[in-house]
Amino acid sequence: MSGTSSTVSADQHYVWHKPHFIESLWVRIGVIILSVVYLVYALSTLEIDFQRVARGIPRAMQIFSGAIPPDFAARGSLIVSGFIESIQITFLATFVGVLLSIPFGFMAARNVTILPVYGLGRAIVIVARSLHPVVLGVLFVKAVGFGAVAGVLTLLIYTIGFVGKLIAEAVEEIKYGQIEAIRSTGAGYFTILIYAVFPQIMPRLIGLTMYQLDINLRASAVIGLVGAGGIGSTLNSAFGRYDYGTASAILIVMIGLILVAETISGKLRRFTR
């Protein structure tokens, strides 16, 4: 180690360049050419009708001028009751959804279950995650009719998909030594889950719940547009009446509410670390 490494000589030269992301030259060029060709093709089939766009501009101006100033007063009570319903949908769906996510999340964690249960847990979580809330909203409005019940069911499934998956990941990352210690006291399977696993995922669970409240509040507005109750429904009917003043009032309150929710959930999540 001593003699040769004491001096760093520069009498030898080496060639180095960063390795390419795609190693083969032909594959690399092929991917670039295919991407460009498809982009050109896709743009050419879009049939953008510039005359129609031009005719639309005055109509857009009309909507915007109708939206200013926002009109909080005319349908004030509708706006308030719409938001109250949205908040109720959000809290109910988040609370019940997180409670249901805990067993499904544990089932979907490979390190604490047997294979068949793991398969079932994963399947439930994947199915719950695979449908976008708007699609779920349409399904539930068809199934149980317009209104808040459809909204709660939609966000419930949405919550199980998201929180269930992240709980499963949290459970898979726990420290195994703590499980071994509780197991060696003679504790049974469910006692081990409650005593050794649950405390380890608790902070993540609280953080996730806060985050999911925030997400569900946004989503509750969107699913209202397809008839699943809450402020989204109020917004939809305001547009239907060409009542752009009320619509913009709703949008402003929505932005404000989400800002407040985000601030609170961010603060609470930091608090639980």
Add this chain to the structure above:
Amino acid sequence: MLEIKDLVKSYGSGEPVLKGLNFSTEGKNLTAVIGSSGAGKSTMLRSINRLVTADSGQIIFEGVDLLKLQGKALQNARRQIGMIFQAYNLVDRLTVMENVLSGRLGYVPFLQGAFRKFPQDDIDHAYQLLKRVGLSQYVNKRCDELSGGERQRVGVARALMQNPRILLADEPTASLDPKTSELIMELIANLTEELHLPVLINLHNVAQAKYYAARIVGLRNGVMVFDGKPDELTDEHLEKIYTSKDELSEQLNPEMETAK
């Protein structure tokens, strides 16, 4: 009381870690198990309370073959075997008291454990043990706020809380600094002597083994190569036990190690 017969264990398809290990103990004393890393010390201990499932052989504990037990019977056997871990293995986010009381989880029904409704006797016992290990001021402190030595004291209290018939300790002092390591060894030795509790302890440090143990067992490559009293353990025996030159010189010249 505890008898291990022809114990074989391999992980995956590799060479067995234990190759027909035989060991038995009757007394109420402290037996130290020494050997290189990989000699099978941990596997031996963890086979006893079935954290590891041995491939073949027998482990007779108070007349019952532990390797044949399943379900509730296995849990009932485990609760009679206390264990202290090298990495303490406390539930970090729970309090000191919850961790000590967790030693009773093999005895209380599920809901009582889940809601921490332990019997009054257990709570009294836990307070006594915490006082004895010197942590009574930390009852409601979370374990991740404790130092290494304090954590291992909780680990000792948790194991004794089980009212075990035997105590296993897997390198209980290897994560601690030399001074704390001595304090913990002394605590384990004194407490188990008071309780007439037999102890099986894996030690990395031969000097500690000679000082605290009544009997020393040396493992090499999964078989026993030494079994005797501490003063019977000679340098020739150590040469047989330790595989590498480095480990051997570390054990033969402990003062050089500390000088580093």
